Amino acid sequence: MTDTLPDPLPDPTPEDSTPQRCGLVAIVGRPNVGKSTLMNALVGQKVSITSKKAQTTRHRITGIRTVAEAQFVFVDTPGFQTQHGTALNRNLNRTVQASVTDVDLILFLVEAGRFGLDDAKVLALLPADKPVILIANKLDAVHRRTDILPWLKGMQDRHPFAEYVPMSAQKTADVERLLGIVKPYLPEQGWLYEEDALTDRSDRFLASEIIREKLFRLTGDELPYSCTVVIEKFEEEGALRRIAAAIIVERDAHKGMVIGEGGERLKRIGSEARQELEHLMQGKVFLEIWVKVRSGWADDEAHLRSYGYE
Numbered sequence: 325m326t327d328t329l330p331d332p333l334p335d336p337t338p339e340d341s342t343p344q345r346c347g348l349v350a351i352v353g354r355p356n357v358g359k360s361t362l363m364n365a366l367v368g369q370k371v372s373i374t375s376k377k378a379q380t381t382r383h384r385i386t387g388i389r390t391v392a393e394a395q396f397v398f399v400d401t402p403g404f405q406t407q408h409g410t411a412l413n414r415n416l417n418r419t420v421q422a423s424v425t426d427v428d429l430i431l432f433l434v435e436a437g438r439f440g441l442d443d444a445k446v447l448a449l450l451p452a453d454k455p456v457i458l459i460a461n462k463l464d465a466v467h468r469r470t471d472i473l474p475w476l477k478g479m480q481d482r483h484p485f486a487e488y489v490p491m492s493a494q495k496t497a498d499v500e501r502l503l504g505i506v507k508p509y510l511p512e513q514g515w516l517y518e519e520d521a522l523t524d525r526s527d528r529f530l531a532s533e534i535i536r537e538k539l540f541r542l543t544g545d546e547l548p549y550s551c552t553v554v555i556e557k558f559e560e561e562g563a564l565r566r567i568a569a570a571i572i573v574e575r576d577a578h579k580g581m582v583i584g585e586g587g588e589r590l591k592r593i594g595s596e597a598r599q600e601l602e603h604l605m606q607g608k609v610f611l612e613i614w615v616k617v618r619s620g621w622a623d624d625e626a627h628l629r630s631y632g633y634e
């Protein structure tokens with residue numbers, strides 16, 4: 325008697341196996357046009373902090389979305405700085421330029437109906453050999469929609485954009501439509517990340533960013549630019565995390581603004597950050613925040629490196 329082996333499964337033929345696609349998509353534009361809002365919407369979860377103030381994003385942050393056979397790897401960048409010449413700004417601009425060199429596609433964001441010198445400066449930096457999609461964001465805020473078509477036509481003279489997409493990063497249908505537009509630009513290749521990955525950033529980094537977001541949202545205009553957040557302790561005990569953070573400010577007067585009257589503002593920053601961290605990390609968080617003064621940190625390359633600005 326001979327053992328009969330079961331028939332092997334037929335090899336998948338190219339017709340019935342869709343090859344994997346994966347590509348890097350940079351999101352660039354001047355400060356405050358909605359880059360981080362768009363990335364979070366594309367990813368389906370908040371991975372990059374946002375605020376009404378310019379210069380919110382200070383790092384290159386990766387957000388990942390995998391749909392069927394396609395893995396989109398979005399790269400959020402700091403808004404390109406043209407105003408101040410500090411070491412921090414030079415560092416942010418280097419981050420933007422490094423981010424566009426090795427990507428498959430660039431999403432260039434502007435506010436629908438507006439194209440200023442600050443937008444033109446960013447556009448001039450984009451490599452000529454990469455496809456660029458023009459995203460005319462915040463369409464919901466445009467009162468006269470009929471003005472948008474001639475404006476878009478005018479944009480054709482500024483750059484040979486691969487596509488023109490008027491949309492709102494706050495509208496789910498627009499965001500899903502954009503995913504469909506981007507997909508053909510992803511090269512056929514294996515995925516870079518696990519199917520359920522959302523970001524390449526650590527929980528420790530996300531903690532410092534979430535605290536910085538609350539600081540940005542809860543303080544006046546003068547403050548954010550001169551502040552940063554450093555995580556001094558990040559310990560995990562089962563589902564519990566013990567986090568100690570320092571808010572670094574440039575002047576004694578700024579310390580008072582962060583702490584607020586009777587410590588109210590710092591308390592609110594801490595409690596809003598803790599709630600969001602508990603949601604994100606799905607467990608209890610003990611959060612301690614201190615405020616420290618280090619004058620000139622934003623113009624000191626050595627300090628910048630020690631605070632995580634690569």
Ligand SMILES: Nc1nc2c(ncn2[C@@H]2O[C@H](COP(=O)(O)OP(=O)(O)OP(=O)(O)O)[C@@H](O)[C@H]2O)c(=O)[nH]1
Nearest residue numbers: 355356357358359360361374375379380381403493
């Ligand atoms: N009305 C409207 N507001 C938007 C839209 N997208 C973003 N915003 C708002 O614009 C502001 C800036 O958004 P961000 O996503 O932080 O902008 P950014 O381009 O990442 O800014 P930087 O990181 O500072 O360069 C926030 O108050 C957002 O809520 C949109 O489609 N419509």
Ligand SMILES: [Mg+2]
Nearest residue numbers: 359360380381
């Ligand atoms: Mg941003």
